Amino acid sequence: MIFNGVLYLVAGSLLLLSFFYDRKKTKKALKKAYKSLLKNLSMMVTMMALMGIMLTIIDADLISKIFGEQPGDLGILLGLGLGSVAFMPSFIAFPLGASLLDHGAGVPQVAGFISSMMGVGVLSYGAESEFFGKKAALLRNLLALVASIVFVIVIGGLV
Amino acid sequence: MKMIKQYKWLTVALVIIAVLLVVNPPQGLSAIKFTMSNLKSVSMVLPPIFILIGLMDVWVPKETMVKFMGHKSGMMGAAIAIFIGAMGAGPLYVAFPVAALLHKKGARLAYIFLMLGAWTSVKLPIFMFEWASFGATFTLVHVTVSIVIYVIGSFVLETMLSTETKAMIRERAESA
Numbered sequence: 001m002i003f004n005g006v007l008y009l010v011a012g013s014l015l016l017l018s019f020f021y022d023r024k025k026t027k028k029a030l031k032k033a034y035k036s037l038l039k040n041l042s043m044m045v046t047m048m049a050l051m052g053i054m055l056t057i058i059d060a061d062l063i064s065k066i067f068g069e070q071p072g073d074l075g076i077l078l079g080l081g082l083g084s085v086a087f088m089p090s091f092i093a094f095p096l097g098a099s100l101l102d103h104g105a106g107v108p109q110v111a112g113f114i115s116s117m118m119g120v121g122v123l124s125y126g127a128e129s130e131f132f133g134k135k136a137a138l139l140r141n142l143l144a145l146v147a148s149i150v151f152v153i154v155i156g157g158l159v
Numbered sequence: 160m161k162m163i164k165q166y167k168w169l170t171v172a173l174v175i176i177a178v179l180l181v182v183n184p185p186q187g188l189s190a191i192k193f194t195m196s197n198l199k200s201v202s203m204v205l206p207p208i209f210i211l212i213g214l215m216d217v218w219v220p221k222e223t224m225v226k227f228m229g230h231k232s233g234m235m236g237a238a239i240a241i242f243i244g245a246m247g248a249g250p251l252y253v254a255f256p257v258a259a260l261l262h263k264k265g266a267r268l269a270y271i272f273l274m275l276g277a278w279t280s281v282k283l284p285i286f287m288f289e290w291a292s293f294g295a296t297f298t299l300v301h302v303t304v305s306i307v308i309y310v311i312g313s314f315v316l317e318t319m320l321s322t323e324t325k326a327m328i329r330e331r332a333e334s335a
Contacts, residue, residue, distance in 0.1 A: 003284040004203055007248050011207035014214055025217045033213030037205060039335070040256050042169050047252045048201060049172035052194030056179070056186050089200065089250065090285050094292035107297065114293070115301060119279040124252050126168055131255045131335065132328050139316050140272055144279065147308035155300050 043127045050123045051087045058086050060096050067105045067113075075109040076152055083116030084145065087123045108156040115151045119144030204249040212260050221265050228266035237310060240270035244277025254278040259335035268325060269317040276309030 018026040063082060070078050086093075097110045120141050121128065129137035176194070180187030228236040243261070247254055258271045266274075281302050290298045320328075 004207075004248060007204065007207045007246075011210045011214075015210055018214055018218065026214075029213035029217040030210070031213070032216045033209040036212050036216075036256055036260075036335075037209045042166055043255075044201065044205075044252060045198070046169040046172055047250070048197040049169065049176065049190075049194045051197050051250075052190045052192075053172065053175050053179070055193040056190040089197070090288060094288055098292045101293070110293075111297065111301070114289075115280075115305075118285075119276070119305070121251055124250075127252050127255060131259055131331060133324055133331070135324055136316070136320055136328060139319060140275060143272070143309070143312040143316055144276070146312065147276070147280070147305050150308055151301055151304045154304055155297065158296060158300065 043130070047087075047124055047127060051089075054085075054087050054123065055092070058082070060092075060099075063096065063113075064100060064103065067100050067109060068103065071106060071109070075106060076112050079109040079112035080116045080145065080148055080152070083113040083118075083148070084120035084141075085122045086113075086117050087121060088117065090118070093117050107159045108152045111155045112148055112152045115148035116145060119147060201249055201253065204253065208247070208249065208253060208257065212256060215264070216260060219264060224261070224264035224266055228261065228270050230267050232267070232270075236267060236270045237273060240266070240273040241277040241281065241306065244274040244279075245281045245283060247278045247282065248284075251275070251279055256335060259332045262329065262332040263335065267317075268320070268328065269313040272313040272316050273309055276305065276313065280305035280309070 015026065015029075018029060063086070066078055066082065067075065088096075093114060097114045100110050100113075101107065122141070125137055125141060128140065131137075132140065176187060176190050178187075179190055226232065228239055232239075243257070244254070247257065254275055258275060261274065262268065262271050286298060286302065289301065
């Protein structure tokens with residue numbers, strides 16, 4: 001929340017600065033901002049709706065159940081898989097992950113889930129490939145999956 | 160054509176919600192509730208991000224972007240990419256328009272991937288929240304591993320794309 005404030009402050013100050021230097025350019029910038037927002041609106045609303053559906057179907061209960069029943073390597077794979085498909089804001093995912101740990105889930109399993117949830121976006125793949133093409137979008141997601149796997153291995157060695 | 164494509168997925172999502180509403184009303188309502196709360200929280204970060212996109216578009220000349228984030232920018236380009244990603248707010252899909260603008264202005268593709276990687280792993284508010292939820296070891300290892308893998312992986316990824324693919328990505332960025 002505070003951070004949003006910082007973002008507003010930065011954008012607001014720069015906008016003001018821009019206005020003092022060159023009103024015409026500032027008007028152009030605002031026009032561009034508006035046009036760009038409109039252009040991306042349907043993509044973003046789609047993502048929000050998909051996330052809404054996802055949170056309903058793959059809810060905390062289901063995730064807890066899956067994690068509760070699957071320790072070990074299979075649990076890690078499940079965590080990575082669930083995280084890649086699940087698409088939730090961190091204010092939901094982090095408390096969920098913390099409660100999974102409290103209920104006995106392993107750190108590597110939760111690490112795989114959280115890390116792939118943040119970086120790998122099966123649901124946003126469609127939108128991503130609109131921007132970068134299918135191949136680059138796929139590779140970018142695979143890279144995020146690699147980062148998650150390395151994280152799981154390192155944290156597994158540490159705890 | 161682009162229009163139809165744009166709304167295709169939104170239509171699919173709305174149809175799924177409608178089906179849920181009929182088949183399982185509580186689930187349908189919950190999907191709507193989650194969607195609305197998403198809409199509320201994400202729309203909070205959209206105005207400043209898109210204003211910054213607009214300002215960057217008119218104020219930052221191509222030459223400047225090429226100098227700071229182009230092919231010869233080296234470590235500085237990588238550092239700026241991580242900085243932008245870390246300063247970003249909102250989910251990954253909000254980063255796509257930002258990425259398109261940076262690339263259009265001449266930022267190297269590897270740094271675009273690096274920015275996206277940072278956006279998903281090293282954002283400051285998320286970092287603090289992650290620390291509070293999972294502790295220091297978890298968070299520090301996560302951030303360190305992510306940065307190392309994304310720095311190396313972004314360049315590897317760039318070399319894996321053909322000249323044609325890169326040209327296509329550039330073209331899409333120009334029109335974004």
